[in-house]
Each structure stands twice: as C-alpha cells, then as structure tokens.
Amino acid sequence: MKQLRSWLAPAHTIHRVVPVNIRQTLLLTLLLGLAFSMLLAIPFVLYHRAESDNHLSLLQAEQERVIKLAAGAIHQELDTVLSDLRYLSQHNAIRNYLAHASDSRRLELATEYLGLTRQKRLYDQVRFIGMDGMEEVRVNFNEGNPEIVADPNLQDKHNRYYFEETLWLSPGQIYVSPLDLNIEQGTKDQQLKPVIRFAAPVADDQGSIHGMVVLNYLGQRLRDKLSALEGQAGKIWLFNADGYWIMGPTPEDEWGFVLPERSQRSLAKLFPRLWQQMEAEHSGAYQSKELWIQFERVYPLLGENAQPVAAHFARPVDADRYYWTIAVELSQPAMQAANIALLKKLWTAYGALTVFAFLVAGALALAINRNKALAQVVEKVVDNLPLLIAYVDAEQRYRFNNMAYERFFGLNPSEIYGKTMRELLGEPAYQAVHPYIEQALTGEAVTFERQLANNGPGMQDLVISYLPDRSPQGEVRGFYVMVNDVSLIKESDRRDSRRMLELAHVSRLASMGEMATEIAHEINQPLAAIAMYSAAGQRVLQGEGDRSQVKGWLEAINTQAKRASEIVRRVRRFAQKGEHEFGPVNLNPIIREVAALLDHEAGSQQVEIVLELADNLPPVQGEGVLLEQVVFNLARYALDRVRAQTGARRITLRTAFDAHLVYVEVCDTGPCVDPALGEHIFDSFVTQEGLGMGLTISRSIIEAHAGTLRYVMNPEGGNAFMFSLTREAQ
Numbered sequence: 001m002k003q004l005r006s007w008l009a010p011a012h013t014i015h016r017v018v019p020v021n022i023r024q025t026l027l028l029t030l031l032l033g034l035a036f037s038m039l040l041a042i043p044f045v046l047y048h049r050a051e052s053d054n055h056l057s058l059l060q061a062e063q064e065r066v067i068k069l070a071a072g073a074i075h076q077e078l079d080t081v082l083s084d085l086r087y088l089s090q091h092n093a094i095r096n097y098l099a100h101a102s103d104s105r106r107l108e109l110a111t112e113y114l115g116l117t118r119q120k121r122l123y124d125q126v127r128f129i130g131m132d133g134m135e136e137v138r139v140n141f142n143e144g145n146p147e148i149v150a151d152p153n154l155q156d157k158h159n160r161y162y163f164e165e166t167l168w169l170s171p172g173q174i175y176v177s178p179l180d181l182n183i184e185q186g187t188k189d190q191q192l193k194p195v196i197r198f199a200a201p202v203a204d205d206q207g208s209i210h211g212m213v214v215l216n217y218l219g220q221r222l223r224d225k226l227s228a229l230e231g232q233a234g235k236i237w238l239f240n241a242d243g244y245w246i247m248g249p250t251p252e253d254e255w256g257f258v259l260p261e262r263s264q265r266s267l268a269k270l271f272p273r274l275w276q277q278m279e280a281e282h283s284g285a286y287q288s289k290e291l292w293i294q295f296e297r298v299y300p301l302l303g304e305n306a307q308p309v310a311a312h313f314a315r316p317v318d319a320d321r322y323y324w325t326i327a328v329e330l331s332q333p334a335m336q337a338a339n340i341a342l343l344k345k346l347w348t349a350y351g352a353l354t355v356f357a358f359l360v361a362g363a364l365a366l367a368i369n370r371n372k373a374l375a376q377v378v379e380k381v382v383d384n385l386p387l388l389i390a391y392v393d394a395e396q397r398y399r400f401n402n403m404a405y406e407r408f409f410g411l412n413p414s415e416i417y418g419k420t421m422r423e424l425l426g427e428p429a430y431q432a433v434h435p436y437i438e439q440a441l442t443g444e445a446v447t448f449e450r451q452l453a454n455n456g457p458g459m460q461d462l463v464i465s466y467l468p469d470r471s472p473q474g475e476v477r478g479f480y481v482m483v484n485d486v487s488l489i490k491e492s493d494r495r496d497s498r499r500m501l502e503l504a505h506v507s508r509l510a511s512m513g514e515m516a517t518e519i520a521h522e523i524n525q526p527l528a529a530i531a532m533y534s535a536a537g538q539r540v541l542q543g544e545g546d547r548s549q550v551k552g553w554l555e556a557i558n559t560q561a562k563r564a565s566e567i568v569r570r571v572r573r574f575a576q577k578g579e580h581e582f583g584p585v586n587l588n589p590i591i592r593e594v595a596a597l598l599d600h601e602a603g604s605q606q607v608e609i610v611l612e613l614a615d616n617l618p619p620v621q622g623e624g625v626l627l628e629q630v631v632f633n634l635a636r637y638a639l640d641r642v643r644a645q646t647g648a649r650r651i652t653l654r655t656a657f658d659a660h661l662v663y664v665e666v667c668d669t670g671p672c673v674d675p676a677l678g679e680h681i682f683d684s685f686v687t688q689e690g691l692g693m694g695l696t697i698s699r700s701i702i703e704a705h706a707g708t709l710r711y712v713m714n715p716e717g718g719n720a721f722m723f724s725l726t727r728e729a730q
Contacts, residue, residue, distance in 0.1 A: 019373055020366065020369050020370050020373055021369055021373075024369055025362075025365045025366055025369045026365075028361075028365035028368065028369065029358065029361045029362040029365040029366075030361075032361035032364055032365055033354075033357055033358035033361040033362075035361075036354075036357035036358075036360065036361055037354045037357055037358075040350065040353050040354065040357055041350070044346055044349075044350050047346070048342065048343070048346055051342055052339060052342070055338055055339075055342070056292075059234075059292075059330055060285070060294065062231075063234065063294035063328040063330060064294060066229050066230070066231070066236065066328050067294060067295075067296045067326050067327075067328055069229050070226050070229055070236060070298075070326045071296065071298045071326060073222070073225045073226060073229070074222065074226075074298055074300045074324070074326075075298075075300060075303060077122075077217075077221070077222050077225070078176075078196075078217075078300045078301060079303060080120075080122065081122065081123075081196075081198055081215060081217050082174065082198065082301075082314075082316065084116065084120065084122075084215065085174060085198045085199075085200050085213060085215055085314070086174075086200070086313060086314050088112075088113075088116070088126070088200075088213045088215070089200040089201075089202050089213045089314065091112065093105075093108055093109045093112040094109060094128070094202055094213070095204070095205070096108070096109075097109045097128075098202065098203075098204045098210050098211075099204065099205075106136065106137055107148075109128065109137050110137045110138075110139060110148045111148070113126040113127075113128075113137060113139040113148075114139050114146055114147070114148055117139050117141055117146040118146050121141070121144070122217060122218060122221060123141060123215050123216055123217055123218065124140070124141045124182065124193065124195055124216040124217075124218050125138060125139065125140055125141070125214070125215075125216035126138070126139045126213075126214075126215055126216075127139075127213070127214045127215075127216075128202070128211055128212070128213055128214075129157055129163060129211055129212050129214055130210070130211045131167075131209065131210060131211055132156075132158060133156050133157050133158020133159070133160075133163050134154065134155075134156050134157075134158070135149075135154040135155055135156075135157060136154070136211065138153075138154055138155075141218070161177070162175060162177045162197045162199055162214065163199075163212070163214075165177075165199075166199040166200070166201060166212045166214075167201075167212075169199075169200075169201050169317065170201065170209075171201055171202075171203040171207065171209065171314075172313075172314045172315070173200070173201070173314060173315065173316075173317050174198060174199070174200045174314050174315060174316040174317065175197075175198070175199045175200070175316070175317060176196060176197075176198055176301055176316045176317075176319075176322060177195075177196055177197040177198075177199075178196070178240060179194055179195070179196045179219050179222075179240065179246055179324075180194070180195065180255070180257070180258050181193060181194060181195070181255060181258045181259075182194075182195045182216065192255065193218075193219075193220065194218075194219030194220050194222075194223060194246070194255075195216045195217060195218065195219050196216075196217040196219055197214055197215070197216055197217075198214070198215040198217060199212050199213065199214045199215075200212060200213050200314055219246075223238075223246075223247055226238065226247060226326075227247070234292075234328050234329045234330035235249065235328070235329045236326065236327070236328055236329075237249070237293075237295075237326070237327040237328070237329055238324055238325070238326060238327075239267060239278070239324060239325040239327065240257065240324060241321075241322075241323055241324070241325075242257060242266070243266050243267035243268050243275050243278070243279075244256045244257040244265075244266050244267070245265065245266075245267075246324065248265075249329065252265070253265045271291075273286070273288075274286045274288075274291075274293065278295055278297075278325055278327075282296065282297040283295060283296040283297065291329060291330070292329075292330040293327050293328065293329050293330070294327065294328050294330075295325055295326065295327040295328075296325070296326055296327075297323050297324075297325050297326075298323060298324055298325070298326055299319065299320065299322065299323045300322065300323075300324065301316040301319035301322050302319050302320065382402045383402045383403035383404070384403070385402065385404065386404065386484075386485065387402075387404060387482055387483065387484050388401070388402070388404045388405055388408055388481070388482070388483035388484075388485075389401070389402045389404070389480070389481065389482055389483075390402070390405065390416075390480070390481040391469070391478060391479075391480055391481070392421060392478050392479055392480075392481055393477065393478040394441060394476065394477060394478050395420070396420050396421045396422070396437065397418055397419065397420050397421075398416050398417055398418065398419055398420075398421070398424065399417065399418075399478070400413075400417075401413050401416050401417070408483075408485075409424065411424075421433075421437065425452070426453075429450075429452050429453070432450055432452075433448075433450065433464065436448055436464070436466055437466065437479075439466070440466035440467070440468050440476075440479040441468070441476055441479065442476070443468045443470065443476050444468065445465070445466065445467050445468060446465070446466050447463065447464070447465040447466075448463075448464055449461065449462065449463050449464070449486075450462055450464060460485050461485070461486050461489075462483050462484065462485055462486065463483070463484045463486050464481070464482070464483050464484075465481070465482040465483075466479045466480070466481060467479055467480040467482070530557050530561060534557060582621070582622065582623050583621070583622075584619035584620070584621060584728050585619055585620055585621070585622050585623070585624045585627055586617060586619045587617060587619075587620065587627065587631075587655055587662065587664055588613045588614075588617050588655060590624065590627060590628045590631055591611065591613060591631055591653050591655065591664070592611065592613075593628065594628065594631045594632045594635055594653075595609050595611055595635070595653060597632070598632075598635055598636065598639060601639065602639060602651065605639070605642075605643055605649065606649055607639060607642050607643075607649040607650065607651060608648075608649065608650045608651070609635075609650075609651050609653070610650060610651065610652045610653070611652075611653050611654075612652060612653070612654040612655070613653075613654070613655045614655045614656050614657060617655050617657055617662065618657055618662060618727045618728060619727070619728045620662050620705075620725040620726065620727055620728060621705075621725075621726070621728055622705045622725065623705075626701045626704075626705075627701070627705070629697070629698070629701065630697075630698040630701050630702060630709075630723065631653070631664065631666070633695065633697060633698045634666040634695075634698060634721045635651060635653065635666055637695065637721075638651045638666055638667070638668035638670065638719065638721075639651060639668075641668050641670030641671060641673075641718075641719060642668045642669055642670035642718075643670070644670060644671055645669055645670045645671065645718075647669070648669050649669060649670075650668070650669045651666070651667070651668050651669075652665075652666070652667040652668075653665075653666055654666075654667070657727060660726065660727060661724045661725065661726060661727060662724065662725050662726075662727045663722060663723075663724045664722065664723055664724075665720060665721070665722040666720070666721045666722075667714050667716075667718060667719070667720040668714070668718045668719050668720075669714075669716070669717055669718040670718050670719060671718075672713055672714075672717075672718065672719055673711065673713075673719055681695060681711055682695045682696055682698075682699045682709070682711075698723075702723045702725070705725055706725075706726060707723055707724055707725040707726070708723065708724055709721065709722070709723040710722060710723075
C-alpha cells in the first residue's frame, strides 16, 4: 500500500511550478480547432464530390444496364409472338381447314388455338378472320380461363384498321399494330387492356389467301416485365414513335394517343427539349433540374441482334420504322435522397472528428502554453545556475549562453552572441582549451580541468565539458559547453590534503617514537664499532701494537660511519614533513625504502621481509609521501601482527599490474583478524596496534587517490591487505 501511494503521489518536478494562462489556452484552442476543422473539411468535401460522382456513374451504368435488359425483354417477347404467328399460319390444322372448310375442322382449329392460349398465356385473343372480316374462329383468354367463343358471339372486324392493313399483305408478310388499348364492339374496356395485334394472311397450297390469323398479345405482360426491372436506377418509361407514354411516370400520363382526355400528356408538350433530343438521337442522356434520363431507341421487330430472318420465314412489314423508345428516369429527389444519406454519414464522421480535433487542439494549446511557460522557467533556472552553459557552432562561435557568462566575463549575452571562442577567452586561454575543442568537433565528448582568469582578480579552478551536437545524419553541428567553477571545492580539497599530510606526518612521528629503541640500537652498533676501532688505533699510535693494521681500522670506521649516516638519513627523511607534490610515482622504490626502514626491527623479532616486485611496474598518479605512508602503515601493522606468531614469521610485499590498475599487496603469517570486524577494521581506534589510526589513515589516503584498499584473509595463513591505483596512461 505504501508503494502504491508513492506511485500516486504527485511528482516534485518543475511542471508543478509552471503557471498556464487559461485565457490564452482557450483562445488558442478555438483558433487551432477552427483551423483543424477547416483542414478536415477539405478531404470530406473532396470525398463527397468523388462519392457523388461515383454514385452518379453507378446509377448511369445501372440505367444503361436496365435499358439493355428492357430491350432484351421486348425482343424476347415479340420474337416469341412472331414465332407463334408463323407457326399458326402454317400448321396442319389451318391447312386442313382451308382445304375442306367444315364445322369439325373449324372445331379442330379452335381446339388448337385453345391449347396454344392455355400453354402460352400470352394472348388475350387468338383468331382466324375470313376475307369478309368475319371472325370464323376465336379463343378468348378470359382472365386466365381460356375458352372458345361460340358462333353467335363472333364479330365482324372488317372495319378495323388491322384487318384492313393485313388485307394488303401477301403471304410471308406480317402486320404488327401499335401497342394500344383493346376496343371491343367500338368501346374500350373499362379496365385498360394494352394489346398488340399480330396478323398474317393465310393462303392455301395454290397461294390463294383465304383469311388471316390474328394474335392479340397482352401488352400488360410486357409492361409487367419492364416494371420488374425497375430499381435503384429509377423508373422505366416507354414511348411510342410519337412521343406518347406507353409506360409513364404516372398512370395518368399514359395512353395519351388513345384517350382524348390525355392527348396533352405527351413528351413534346411536357418536355420539349427531351423530345427534341430523342428525335435527333437514337440514344443519349438528358439532364435537367428535375430529371436525369438515359434513353435508347429500340426496334422490337428486327430481333435482339438485328439479324435478318431466313427468306422463307414470314417477316413483319416496315420493321425498320416500327420503334419504341426506352427511357430510365432518375429523379432529382431520388438522387438527393442518396446524397442526403451520404451527407448524414459524412456529417456524423465529420462531427466526431471535429470534436476530436478540438480535443487535440485543446491538448496542443495546453502543451504549447505549458511548454512556453516551461521554457521561461527553464530559462530562469539556466540563467540562475552557478554553471556557465553555452552552445558553440562548428565555426566556434557562441550561439547561446546563460547569464552566468555575464557574471564571469562581465558581458551580457547579446555581446557574447556571435563571438568566437578565441575572442571571448583570449589567446592564452584559447590555446589551452583548443585541443579539447578539436576533440569535441570530431564528435568526442570531453571533460577536463583548467585554471582560467575571469573579470575579477586571480584564477578560477574550472571543470569544463564539451558535449558534441550531432545532426540526424551524424554530422557534428557544434557542441554544448558546460563550465563549473570548482574553485571552492579545489580549495577545500587542498585544505583536506594538507590536513592529511599533517595527519600522516603525525603518524610517522608516532611510528618513530615506537621505533626509537630499535633505531637507537641500530645506530648504536656502528657507533660502538667506530669507538672500538678508534680505541685500537689510539693504542697503536701510542706504540702498543702493529701500525700496519691502522689503515684497515680507518676503513672500517669510515664504513660504520656511513652506515650510521644512512640510518639517520633514512629516519630523518621518513620523519620530515613532506611537500605537497602530485605526479607520477613508481611504487617499487617506495616499497624497498619501507623494507629497509623496517629491516632492523624485523630482524630483531626474527621476522623475514620478502619483496616480490613486478618488473617494469608502470607509475601511478599520486603523492609519493602519502603512498609511502600507506605502505609503511600496512607493513608496520603486519609486523605487529606477526610478533605473536610462534611459527614462521614472514612479511611479503608484492606488486603487480594489468591494463588499467597497479596492485600492492602486503601479506603476513601472523594470527588472522577477527572475522567479526569485517570492514570495521578500517575504523579509527578499532585495532590495538599503535595508536589505532594507521589503517584508517591508509584507507583515506588511497580513496583520495581514487583507489581501493581492502582486507582479505591470506590463503597461505595470516592476513593480506591490497590496494589498487589507476596506472598512468602511456
């Protein structure tokens, strides 16, 4: 639960102190939202236009398809009727009747007509009319219940136009009437019944015409077939050659050429421009504010592919002048309905995207204002940082710098902008940092320390970093400059170093005090030898011995004097206060010096000091006096530990190195340190040897040199201390 609260707790970041101007944010949201909405409207408008054009193209294609289907249906229907008519005018029943006219054969003919009517269900009437115009055989469809008409109900048709037209035909010719309404006994049916009359003269074997076969084709069947094709493309219109509707927009518009009360309902009267175009063109498209119409002229008697029939087949007369016009009406309301449906979808999508656009605009406006405020806060932070921050381009010209530059150089940012680093820093300082500038411009990040003069007195200790700025293509465009004034830190470090030197000097003096007896004993030996040889020389000079031995005794006195002098020099050098000098140090000579200093004390305790020093040991960066103090403290500690050992007493001083570090190891064969101490062995006053400060001082010195000092148990028994320092770069 505590972890969850830490996740939910607000972050203590700079964002919490960034003020956002709500009024500016709302205004920017409105402007961006309107701009986004206008940009979003462009693809929607283009899409609507493209979809409208595409929809219109599809509707036009559908109109053309419907027209083709309608033309095919018309040809199919009329071809069927013509085929039936050819059959009826040549079949055996009619030939038998013409050869021997009798009631039985007339009944046989009527029965044949009845079967055809029942089977085909295409014809309202199937008749045989004699040359006098009197119906001799007639079968009525009778609303789906075909029947043979009795003789008393047969009618005289000599005055009907189709009879008169057929009388003029020769065998092998067919008359086809216009598609009009059926008239019985001079009156139209109460229910309008569209019909087409197909008539063909019938001749005997000698070629004499005895009458005609007449088929009253049910035109409503054709209208129903065409109506079934209506759909998305629109309503089908069918015109006769005079521009009157056979199938029209409404039932009241149809049959104007038959019904006097509708005589004004023609294309020429209502749509004169469309009629003019239909008269001039066989097919085309007509567009007005109210209508979009595709039309095509069709010749139903020529067959679907306009292929001529065989020569022995009966053919309709004037088939090339018998035509209708099929039109498919696509009304503007229908088009607008589809357009409205599309607009509703687009408006819904556009509205949702507009809302989203305003949300994005709000987020963007908030981000812009927040980033603007954040930039101001960051600018204040950068200007108030105790760091010199700048950007330098590839030409080494300053393109940005914070206010710390004004405090350091006494120049405001506008005065520094555009200056080269040489102009700002001055020639000596520029030459000092020039190699690092070249490194940065090659793409390498560099950090270094230098002392540079500012606009005040004295020199400043600076840590300078150059961070390359690369383009997305990897080209170095310049570099960022970060300069940290570490003068106070460096001065503190210098004070700490001096205190460490003082502490190390005190430690050495204390060690000298502990070693005073051994040192006095070591110096007393050459002094005693000198006294003995000088006393012997005095006796010889007084005549008590052989004077030839004096020369040897003088040489011995000289040797012992030099030995005493070396002991005093070594002790004096170790005990004197060292200078603060940081530079390359070879640890092997230091280890040898320490071993020599402790050699007499170790010998008096029967302790062997073994040196295992690596050849060609690389130097390390450090202060020789302090590093000698570390080796002395570790060796002295080992000597104190090994005194309690009853067996072999040995101290080993060993050096080694690798590619990065130099190692110094001090091992002894004394009793192991209590494992419970662990790392506390380096704490002050923990050990009982000496003042209890030797290991503490040693670790502080090594860590000040960026190294490590650790204690490990010697695998061969006893204790081992090892410290490592970074080797000096070659």
